[in-house]
Amino acid sequence: xxxxxxxxxxxxxPEVGAPPxxxxxxxxxxxxxxxxxxxxxxxGTATLELGGxxxxxxxxxxxxxxxxxxAARDTxxxxxxxxxxxxxxxxxxxxxxxxxxxxxxxxxxxxxxxWLGVVALLTWLAYALAAWRSALLVFVSLLLFGSLGxxxxxxxxxxxxxxxxxxxxxxxxxxxxxxxxxxxxxAALTPVLDLMQTMPAFxxxxxxxxxxxxxxxxxxxxxxxxxxPPLVRITAHGIRTVAPTTLEASRSLGTTDVQALRKVQLPxxxxxxxxxxxxxxxxxxxxxxxAALINGPGLGxxxxxxxxxxxxxxxxxxxxxxxxxxxxxxxxxxxxxxxxEKEARAGRAGGRRRWVVLGAGGAVALVLVYxxxxxxxxxxxxxxxxxxxxxxxxxxxxxxxxxxxxENVTNSLKDLVTYALINPLESLLADTPWWLMGLVILAxxxxxxxxxxxxxxxxxxxxxxxxxxWNETMKTLTTTLVATLIVIxxxxxxxVWMGRNHRADTxxxxxxxxxxxxxxxxxxxxxxxxxxTSRFTAIVAAVAYGVPIATKLxxxxxxxxxxxxxxxxxxxxxxxxxxxxKVQLPxxxAAVVLASNQGLLYVLSMVVIGGLVGxxxxxxxxxxxFSQAQLFGKGLAAGIAITALGIMLDRIxxxxxxxxxxx
Amino acid sequence: xxxxxxxxxRLAALAVLAGLALAGCGGGDIESxxxxxxxxxxxxxxxxxxxxxxxxxxxxxxxxxxASSRLGCDVEYKNVKEEVAWQGMGNDEIDVVIENWxxxxxxxxxxxxxxxxxxxxxxxxxxxxxxxxxxWMAEEYPDITDWKNLNKYADMFQTSESGDKGQLLDxxxxxxTNDEALVKNLDLNYEVVYAGSEAALIQAFRQAEANKxxxxxxxxxxxWFMAEVPLVKVDLPPYKPGCDxxxxxxACDYPEYDLDKIVATDFAKSGSPAYDxxxxxxxxxxxxxxxxxxxAADGMDPEEAAEKxxxxxxxxxxxxxx
Numbered sequence: 006x007x008x009x010x011x012x013x014x015x016x017x018x019p020e021v022g023a024p025p026x027x028x029x030x031x032x033x034x035x036x037x038x039x040x041x042x043x044x045x046x047x048x049g050t051a052t053l054e055l056g057g058x059x060x061x062x063x064x065x066x067x068x069x070x071x072x073x074x075x076a077a078r079d080t081x082x083x084x085x086x087x088x089x090x091x092x093x094x095x096x097x098x099x100x101x102x103x104x105x106x107x108x109x110x111x112x113x114x115x116x117x118x119x120w121l122g123v124v125a126l127l128t129w130l131a132y133a134l135a136a137w138r139s140a141l142l143v144f145v146s147l148l149l150f151g152s153l154g155x156x157x158x159x160x161x162x163x164x165x166x167x168x169x170x171x172x173x174x175x176x177x178x179x180x181x182x183x184x185x186x187x188x189x190x191x192a193a194l195t196p197v198l199d200l201m202q203t204m205p206a207f208x209x210x211x212x213x214x215x216x217x218x219x220x221x222x223x224x225x226x227x228x229x230x231x232x233x234p235p236l237v238r239i240t241a242h243g244i245r246t247v248a249p250t251t252l253e254a255s256r257s258l259g260t261t262d263v264q265a266l267r268k269v270q271l272p273x274x275x276x277x278x279x280x281x282x283x284x285x286x287x288x289x290x291x292x293x294x295x296a297a298l299i300n301g302p303g304l305g306x307x308x309x310x311x312x313x314x315x316x317x318x319x320x321x322x323x324x325x326x327x328x329x330x331x332x333x334x335x336x337x338x339x340x341x342x343x344x345x346e347k348e349a350r351a352g353r354a355g356g357r358r359r360w361v362v363l364g365a366g367g368a369v370a371l372v373l374v375y376x377x378x379x380x381x382x383x384x385x386x387x388x389x390x391x392x393x394x395x396x397x398x399x400x401x402x403x404x405x406x407x408x409x410x411x412e413n414v415t416n417s418l419k420d421l422v423t424y425a426l427i428n429p430l431e432s433l434l435a436d437t438p439w440w441l442m443g444l445v446i447l448a449x450x451x452x453x454x455x456x457x458x459x460x461x462x463x464x465x466x467x468x469x470x471x472x473x474x475w476n477e478t479m480k481t482l483t484t485t486l487v488a489t490l491i492v493i494x495x496x497x498x499x500x501v502w503m504g505r506n507h508r509a510d511t512x513x514x515x516x517x518x519x520x521x522x523x524x525x526x527x528x529x530x531x532x533x534x535x536x537x538t539s540r541f542t543a544i545v546a547a548v549a550y551g552v553p554i555a556t557k558l559x560x561x562x563x564x565x566x567x568x569x570x571x572x573x574x575x576x577x578x579x580x581x582x583x584x585x586x587k588v589q590l591p592x593x594x595a596a597v598v599l600a601s602n603q604g605l606l607y608v609l610s611m612v613v614i615g616g617l618v619g620x621x622x623x624x625x626x627x628x629x630x631f632s633q634a635q636l637f638g639k640g641l642a643a644g645i646a647i648t649a650l651g652i653m654l655d656r657i658x659x660x661x662x663x664x665x666x667x668x
Numbered sequence: 669x670x671x672x673x674x675x676x677x678r679l680a681a682l683a684v685l686a687g688l689a690l691a692g693c694g695g696g697d698i699e700s701x702x703x704x705x706x707x708x709x710x711x712x713x714x715x716x717x718x719x720x721x722x723x724x725x726x727x728x729x730x731x732x733x734x735a736s737s738r739l740g741c742d743v744e745y746k747n748v749k750e751e752v753a754w755q756g757m758g759n760d761e762i763d764v765v766i767e768n769w770x771x772x773x774x775x776x777x778x779x780x781x782x783x784x785x786x787x788x789x790x791x792x793x794x795x796x797x798x799x800x801x802x803x804w805m806a807e808e809y810p811d812i813t814d815w816k817n818l819n820k821y822a823d824m825f826q827t828s829e830s831g832d833k834g835q836l837l838d839x840x841x842x843x844x845t846n847d848e849a850l851v852k853n854l855d856l857n858y859e860v861v862y863a864g865s866e867a868a869l870i871q872a873f874r875q876a877e878a879n880k881x882x883x884x885x886x887x888x889x890x891x892w893f894m895a896e897v898p899l900v901k902v903d904l905p906p907y908k909p910g911c912d913x914x915x916x917x918x919a920c921d922y923p924e925y926d927l928d929k930i931v932a933t934d935f936a937k938s939g940s941p942a943y944d945x946x947x948x949x950x951x952x953x954x955x956x957x958x959x960x961x962x963x964a965a966d967g968m969d970p971e972e973a974a975e976k977x978x979x980x981x982x983x984x985x986x987x988x989x990x
Contacts (some may be wrong), residue, residue, distance in 0.1 A: 057848025057860060058916050076782065078758065111742055211752060219748055219756040300746045310747065313720055313840075314964075315867040423828035537871075538864045539829050618864060619829070625841070625862065632842030634751045634773060635915055 029452055036448045043441040044433055051438035053475040060639055061473035067638030075215060084216060092222035099168055099221035103302070107160035119377030119384030120151060123160065125370040133363060135340035146333040151386040154393030155304060155326045162303030162330060165221060165296070166289045169228040173285045177233050178278070181240025182266065191241070198234040203651045205613040206231055206295050207627045208644025211637060214299040224292075224301025232288035236281040243277025244270050279342035286334050291524035293327065298631070304330070308526060312617070317404045317534045318397030324527040325396075331522040404534045411535070419541045426487055427540055435479040439470070442479065450653075454660030465653035472642040474623065478650055481622035484540055484615070485608055485654070488547040492604035495548070496555035500600070501585055503556070504563025504593075514560075517553040525550050525614055533618050543615025543624070551607035555600040562596020563589050598665050602658040609651050613644075623647050711741035714942040715763045717753035718745050720840055721866045723890050724767045725970050726959035727791060731766055731949050733974035734985055739941045749842040750774075757932035758784040764946050765930040769795055769844045770923070779930075786936055788929040788943075792950035793890050795925030797844060799836065799902040800887040802877040806900035815854060815904050822857040824882040830859040837885030838862045839869045846918040847886055850904065853919040858884075870964075873897060890953035892961040948988040955981070 055061070060068075078084040104110035105117045118126070124147045132140035150159035184191045206227055217223040247270045255269045271278075297305030304327050311320035377383040408415070434442065443466050450462040469478050503510040528546040536542040566589050574588045590597065616624025623643040630640010714735050716728050728745065735741040746753075746762060754774045756762035778785040801812060811817045818834075825834030836858045838847055851858045863869045869885060870893050876883035877897045887899055904921035911920040929946055936943055955977070962973035978985050 056852050056916075058846070058852075058918075060916070072777070075755075075777070079782070079784075211755075214752050215755050218759045219746060219752060219761045297747070298749070299752060300748050306747065313865045313867065315865065315871060420828045428828070428831060538862065538868060541828075619862065621829075629841040632749050632751065632840070634777075 032448075032452055036445060036452070040433075040437065040441070040445045044437045047438050047441065048432070048436045051440065052436055053439050053470075053473075054435075055473060055476060060635070061642075063471065063473055064638035064642055067641050068635065071212060071215075071637050074212065078216065088216045092217040092226075095168065095172075095222040095225050096218070096220065099164060099225070099302070102164045102168070103161060107157050107164065115381070115384040117378065118374055119380075120156060120386040121383035122370075122374035122377030124148065125373035125377075129363075129366045129370040131337055132366060135337055135344055139337045139340045142333055142336055146329050149329055149392070150326055152390050152392040153322055153326050153396070154391065155307060155323055156386040158302075158304045158307055158323070159326055159330060162290075162293055162305070162327075165224055165228070165293075165301065165303050166286060166334070168221075169225045169232060169289045170282065170286050172225065172229055173233050173236050173289075174282060176229075177236035177281070177285070178240055181237045181278075181281070182244060182271075184237065184241040185244035185270075194237070198237060199652065200648065201230050202234045203648045205624075205627050205644050205647055206292060207613050207616075207631050208641050208647075210295065210299055211631050219300045221302060223299045224296035224303070227296050227299075227301070228289045228292045231292050232285045235284040235288055239281030239284060240274070240278050243274035243281070246277070247273045276342050276346050279338060279345065283335060283338040283342070286338060287331065287522070287524075290327065290331050290334070291526070293524065294526040305526070308530075312529060312533065315533075316397075316401075317530060318399075318401035320530040321400045322393050322397045324523075324530050327527060328519075328523050331524060332519065335522050408534065415535050419536050419539060422487075422544075423539070423541055427483060427544075430487060431480055431483040434483050435476050439475050443470075446653075450657050454657050454664065458657045458660040461656045462653045465649040468649040469646050472646045472649075474626065474639075474643055474646045477622045477626060477643065478646050481612055481620075481624065481647070482650065484544055484547075484620060484622065485605070485612065485650075488544045488551065488608040488611075489601070489605045491544070491548045492551040492555050492608060493601050495552050496559050496600055496604060497590075497597070499552075500556045500559025501563055501589070503560035504566075504589070505585075510560060510564075514557070517557055520549075520553040525611055528611075529614065529618055538619030540619060540621050542618045543611070543620030546618065547608040547611035547615055550611050551604045554607060555604035558596050558600035558603060559593070562593035562600070565596070566592045594665065595662075598662045602662050605654060605658055606651075609647075609654060612647055623650075711735065711739045711941055713744060714741040714940065715744045715746055715761060717756065717762045717765050718747045719750050719753065719765070719767070720747075720842065722892065722960040722964045723793075723956050725963060726956050726973070727766045727793075727949075727951075729970040729974035730951075730959060730977060731764075731946060733971060733978055734988065735942045735945055737975075737978075738985075738989060739945065741940075741942050749840075750844075751842070754778050754785065754930070757930075757935075758782065760932070760934060763932050763935040763942070764788070766946070766949075767791055767793065767927050768930045769797075769925050769927060771844070775930075784933055785930050786933050788931045788936070788947050790950065791927045791929055793927040793953050793956055795927045796889045796901075797922040797925070798887065799847075799884055799904065800873070800899035801884050801902060802873055803898055803900055804877060804880050805882060813900060813902050815856075815902060818884075818902070819855075819857050821882075825858070825884055827861070829861045833857050833859040834884070835859060835861050837869065837872055837883065839886055840865050843886070843888075844922075845886060846912060846915065846922070849916055849918045853917060854905070867964075873899060890956045890960075892957040892964060895957065895961070896965070945988055948990065950988070951984065955984075 074084075078088075103116070106123050107116055109115055110117050124144065127147060128140045128144040131143040147159075150156055180194070184194055209230075210223075210227065213223050213227055217226050244266075251269060251273065252265060255265050260268065293301070293303050294305035294308050297303065297309040300306075304323055307323035308320055308327065311317070311323060373383070437445070446466065447459055447462055451459040469475055472478075499513065503513055525546075528549045532542045532546040532549070536545060570588060570592060571584070574584055579587065612620065612622075612624040613627045614620075614624070616622075616626075616628040619625075623646050626636070626643035627640045627647070630636045630638070630643065714732070716732050718725060718728055732743040732745060736743045746756070748756065748762070750765070750768075750771065751774070753762050753765050754771075754777075757765075757778065775787075779787065799815075806813055809821065812821055822834035825836075826832065827835045829835060834857060836847060836851060836856075838845060838860050839862070841862055841864075847860050850856070851860060863872055863885070869887060872883060872885065873887070873893070874897060875881065884902070893899075905919060907921045907923045909923075912918045912923070929949065931943065931946060959973050959977045962968045962976060963970050966973075968976070
């Protein structure tokens with residue numbers, strides 16, 4: 006999700022004097038020629054390869070900084086009282102809700118409010134905030150959590166997410182408002198937000214655990230770092246886009262700044278802000294499994310455990326529970342925002358009937374809460390009906406069968422892609438001397454986007470050199486490019502089909518919508534089951550994550566091609582293939598370019614997660630840095646390299662999209 | 669009153685929630701059930717780190733089961749890797765690491781320098797780390813168990829992941845390993861590839877033996893899987909004390925580890941009966957393998973597996989509780 010969902014405000018202007026197309030073709034050809042020639046002659050020299058256990062001075066320095074912090078945490082006022090205070094506060098709040106809703110409240114063997122009460126309360130809350138449809142969704146989802154066998158973990162995740170999102174709103178709203186009203190704040194905060202979103206969480210997980218402890222506080226802070234930027238950005242965007250005429254009108258009536266903000270800008274931006282909260286919530290869920298590695302409570306725990314013991318059945322079932330929670334939260338917040346808008350327009354909340362239902366529902370919920378405190382059957386989620394065990398067994402059997410039956414197919418597919426695509430490309434990128442490779446990248450940046458991305462790329466490449474991980478970065482670039490290529494090809498095939506065929510669109514679109522709500526970690530489960538650990542496995546997971554968004558963008562682009570052009574072409578007697586290649590795709594070029602850009606960024610955000618299933622390169626180093634004390638500095642450096650690589654690719658793609666999407 | 673326009677619904681929701689929270693504190697009717705056999709002393713919360721291998725899980729759950737059933741402790745298992753577990757002793761989040769493999773660097777940092785942790789004696793388990801091949805290979809290529817011959821066989825171990833080098837399969841990135849340095853310093857034409865977890869290593873060795881496929885990889889004992897497939901260890905240059913001091917320059921075999929218990933200093937001073945249990949806890953590699961097999965091969969819940977072993981070995985357990 007990283008840099009993706011931010012509304013792209015500034016559109017880069019195509020540079021003056023960009024090379025004309027024909028010349029550019031020659032330049033690309035020449036660059037590739039020089040590259041291949043250099044690779045053939047100098048292969049394996051100056052590759053800056055660093056052995057697995059080797060550290061550079063920079064890595065050791067980072068280790069030293071970590072050790073200093075580690076030693077200071079017992080003596081420093083700041084760590085003991087400020088950081089300590091924050092983490093105690095968060096832990097206390099989370100523990101309070103856990104004992105209220107999910108965990109045994111010692112010495113009681115069960116939580117204060119049992120499952121029946123929790124179901125009744127949350128269903129009622131969904132009705133109060135949204136509508137009966139959402140209430141029904143929440144009701145069914147909660148029962149599913151229980152019968153899948155993950156009641157406690159699900160409610161824990163809900164609590165951690167709620168606390169993280171609440172803090173997010175408290176910090177994010179004012180920050181967003183500030184950014185909307187001050188250009189200087191925007192300029193200062195944008196790079197910080199970029200960093201927060203692109204820096205892989207794994208890289209700072211261990212130091213966080215050092216300061217905030219193992220458990221809820223660290224989980225909440227980790228989530229916060231990742232989930233805050235979308236909320237801030239979307240809030241700022243929402244307030245900025247309130248029509249200036251409206252603001253003018255209110256100002257001419259003599260409202261003060263604060264009044265204008267409270268009475269005009271905030272209410273009008275409300276819908277956008279709720280979208281921000283929704284994005285923040287989804288980001289929080291996608292961090293669940295990562296937070297589990299520092300014992301953060303919630304559904305991430307069983308997923309991480311099951312991946313560890315290769316228990317695909319359990320990983321699948323707990324993954325499904327996360328997906329259900331994502332859908333439940335996504336749809337409920339969306340419905341709540343629609344309701345907020347409707348109320349704002351109609352001026353009055355609901356009718357009398359709604360009040361009656363609310364009151365009665367509240368009373369029923371209260372009774373059920375009382376019951377759940379009194380009777381054990383209403384306090385502990387019943388073991389039957391048990392959907393989890395049969396589902397998990399079924400999935401295990403199915404994967405066992407699939408893996409044994411398809412072993413030859415999956416292995417040959419894996420070997421084919423690895424030998425034919427990944428290994429040659431990796432050799433081309435990683436075995437070329439670093440100075441030549443750097444020049445090639447800069448040349449491509451210039452040819453694709455002009456001078457500005459070239460300058461940015463130069464800075465990013467210097468940073469990567471500074472991390473001492475050039476070779477590993479090139480390996481990561483390889484898997485990223487291969488995955489992006491596969492994403493674009495599959496998105497083109499499916500997207501064109503959907504764009505041309507209405508029935509295909511109605512059938513596939515809901516599936517893509519659902520896939521987009523799935524937290525990226527869940528994609529590892531089937532990929533791991535089918536291909537065990539390898540770079541290809543990581544690529545498969547990244548592709549699965551990137552395809553939905555790219556496909557939807559291309560389908561929308563094809564659909565948006567003017568019907569008259571299509572009609573005219575059809576009248577001229579073009580074949581279906583000609584129609585696609587000569588009319589629809591060229592006219593939908595902007596969408597294709599945007600889809601490639603988004604596909605690339607989604608793939609890039611899977612680099613570290615891919616490191617968990619054999620992705621290699623920087624992703625693995627980040628994972629290893631989290632696991633081995635002496636590799637911490639190297640892991641953090643790898644995190645920095647990933648961020649630099651991401652910013653470089655993002656900028657090149659952005660400028661290229663602005664140039665080619667427009668023509 | 670514009671600003672209260674959509675407020676009442678939310679206000680009502682808040683009021684009800686607040687009321688519930690209050691009601692929640694009022695005291696319930698479900699009897700507070702005693703968690704265990706109700707030992708005399710006060711135990712309270714007992715936090716055990718769980719590191720990601722089954723043998724560790726076996727030891728941790730046996731100790732945890734005894735602590736909760738005999739001493740009435742409120743046992744919490746925390747799933748964290750080794751480094752993070754050591755860190756957690758500083759802020760009262762981890763009380764014990766029940767099976768520690770060497771980690772002289774961490775001992776220096778947290779025991780000597782910071783004093784937040786201390787040693788609590790051997791578990792009685794002997795730990796061995798090394799490179800192993802499936803038994804069929806040791807039979808077919810008897811000289812493969814000497815590291816000097818490994819380059820001769822490197823081609824056999826090529827995979828799509830290791831390219832033109834032989835593949836040396838490692839486990840979880842958090843495990844104690846010198847393999848990357850060993851490959852480099854012994855000039856071996858191999859590449860370390862990570863399987864990702866103990867389970868993945870076991871699966872790979874099992875398949876290699878069943879299909880008579882070549883495989884060489886990192887593995888360790890105590891290990892229940894050795895009973896199913898007796899892997900054969902490859903001899904690396906013999907270990908001498910100090911030869912593994914610099915992680916970048918290691919060129920010798922792993923030492924034989926006396927697996928020991930590490931406890932948080934605060935926990936040791938707390939007078940908790942759980943501390944005495946941890947200190948007295950000792951068993952053999954065979955004991956651990958039994959419980960580990962219950963968990964990994966028989967699919968038992970770790971707590972049930974611990975219970976089964978404890979029921980069958982009351983005498984050993986009683987000795988820990990003296």
